[in-house]
Amino acid sequence: MVLKYMYIDESGDLGFSKNSSKVLVISALLVEDSKDLDRIIKNMRRNKFSRELRVATEIKANNSSPDLRKHMIHKLNRLPGAANFNITFIKKHLTSEYLLNHKDKLYNFVAGKLAVNINLYDCDLEIRIDKSKGKQLLRDDFNQYFEQLLRKDSDIGRLNIHHSYSHSFSGLQFADLLAWSVYQKEERDNPEYVNLFGFESKFYDFPVKYERLFK
Numbered sequence: 001m002v003l004k005y006m007y008i009d010e011s012g013d014l015g016f017s018k019n020s021s022k023v024l025v026i027s028a029l030l031v032e033d034s035k036d037l038d039r040i041i042k043n044m045r046r047n048k049f050s051r052e053l054r055v056a057t058e059i060k061a062n063n064s065s066p067d068l069r070k071h072m073i074h075k076l077n078r079l080p081g082a083a084n085f086n087i088t089f090i091k092k093h094l095t096s097e098y099l100l101n102h103k104d105k106l107y108n109f110v111a112g113k114l115a116v117n118i119n120l121y122d123c124d125l126e127i128r129i130d131k132s133k134g135k136q137l138l139r140d141d142f143n144q145y146f147e148q149l150l151r152k153d154s155d156i157g158r159l160n161i162h163h164s165y166s167h168s169f170s171g172l173q174f175a176d177l178l179a180w181s182v183y184q185k186e187e188r189d190n191p192e193y194v195n196l197f198g199f200e201s202k203f204y205d206f207p208v209k210y211e212r213l214f215k
Helices: 034-046 066-077 097-101 103-115 136-150 170-188
Strands: 002-012 023-031 083-090 121-130 155-164 200-206 211-214
Touching: 002 170, 023 034, 023 103, 023 170, 034 066, 034 170, 066 170, 083 103, 083 170, 097 103, 103 136, 103 200, 121 170, 136 155
Parallel strands: 002 121, 083 200, 121 155
Antiparallel strands: 002 023, 023 083, 200 211
16 A cells, blocks of 8 residues: 555634634645655755745744745645645534533544545555644544544555654644645635645535535
């Protein structure tokens, strides 16, 4: 089986105060070769964006210039086999007191709604998610739940999930950009960056689940 790579990150927060975001976006980037992403970042650091990235240990969309963000998206558009999957959780629709009071379970639940809509066949899969859960118990809980739902309508061989720091993996920096781009559209009604997506992309809303766009 061919080995594919998936990178997961989110934008927004899990809070419910008046200062919290209205939505939480979780994005998953799927690629056939992680080294392609490494080469893109390396070339950006050496050439066109060397000045902007001179002291940056990692690329974060929120701290980057519009030109840099657009460059990364255009590079993904040219990457054979690249695809991404995005879910937007609309907080005002939450009715579960349990999930309201257990943020880790809430995150897992929303990520699970994304996983069940990703269908992969005849591949092994290596997943990296931006490291946010400090306790191994919480990471194991996520891993078990996400894998169970991802496998539901897929045919995946070996599957490994790693919780990693984004500065160490180019794929997580791209996933950050994708989640940030969708967040700009859903939270701030700014579709500028999502409109640039030319690679295969799927978008879902939750609790109201439906596919809104496929390119």
